[in-house]
Amino acid sequence: MSLPTGGRRRQLILSPQAQQGCAAACYHAGDRPPGHPRIVFIDAIELRILHLPLVRFFETSFGRTDERVLILVRVDGEGAVGWGECVADAHPFYSAETVRTAWHILSDYLVPAVLGRQFGHPREVGEALQFVRGHQMAKAALEMGAWDLAAQQAGVPLTRMLGGTRTAIASGVSIGIQPSLEELAERVALERAAGYQRVKIKIKPGWDVEAVSFLRQRFGDFPLMVDANAAYTVATSDRLRALDGFGLTMIEQPLDYDDIRDHATLQRALRTPICLDESITTVNRAEEAIALQACRVINVKPGRVGGHAASVALHDLCARHGIPVWHGGMLETGIGRAHNIHLASLPNFSLPGDIAASRRYFDPDLIDPPIEVRPDGTIPVPDAPGIGVIVVEERVASLTDEVLRLHA
């Protein structure tokens, strides 16, 4: 799957009028009182579209993908550099956003709204983007780049700015739909031997009860969960009820991508906890899901909710209600993966997430050294300033199809 970029490179500069127009639209959001100490000043932003081949195809209920097309956001301020990664895919299957919609929203609205402005705290960058409705992944890419920049400027690891308490996170693995049950068992054996603390398999109607039953027969009792990516309906939920006797740690997003109510009905009928992913696009949606008891676990993905500030708010909301969270994955490169590790260091990330070693997906990765999982199934939280990893800019440049630089 690839975008029709044709490999061309282009450099666009927005007109001063266009920049002024968007900044004026949100003038109220990030302005500081005169004399207030500035923490984040953004003087340049660069957007890039990259194509990266995947080490191995990844298949979900949406279909199979062999490469990752993504946007990187580089945020410059006073000599420091922050990086953000947009998790929108080339196609609108997991969410309505795509690489192309994110590019449009970033370049025409979001970047002009923050360029040349100063913010007292990186969370205000997200607030300054709220004049655009939705487009959480586009917002998150820019907002997370600003958090990295702010932590770089302050000389502290991002975990400290976010309120993290762990020095290492528990790592789990997500295994896509396989060509056969034997190949699935081989993948599971491989990942368990690598130390991952739990295994998640993608399911869809026809690849569900048999797959789980096969794994239980082969490996017995071990931490296993399934993710349906909204592949079931109320009419086909008997398949989900049939999964209830296998001791799964949870069933992730079985029903429609924006549903809360039917999940609540299903949760009442299941012993296995339901975890919501796609349905939780805002903190308000999470409040609604918790109030309706539609889930007992929530998967946090900063790209899905608009960035780090919203993710911290979602984490805190869940903690207040006794709902454990874990960190999801969106086939991020090492840049997005490093952001996720820092976020997952917060205390209520009490279940192993989908943050795995880089080399499962990309070889080489965009960062050096790549992210590795230790034999005990944990990943250390980087302790260098910002996201704490080294971005290999030559590698980024060589994989770039399109670039847009904007200066204050």
Ligand SMILES: [Mg+2]
């Ligand atoms: Mg999921």
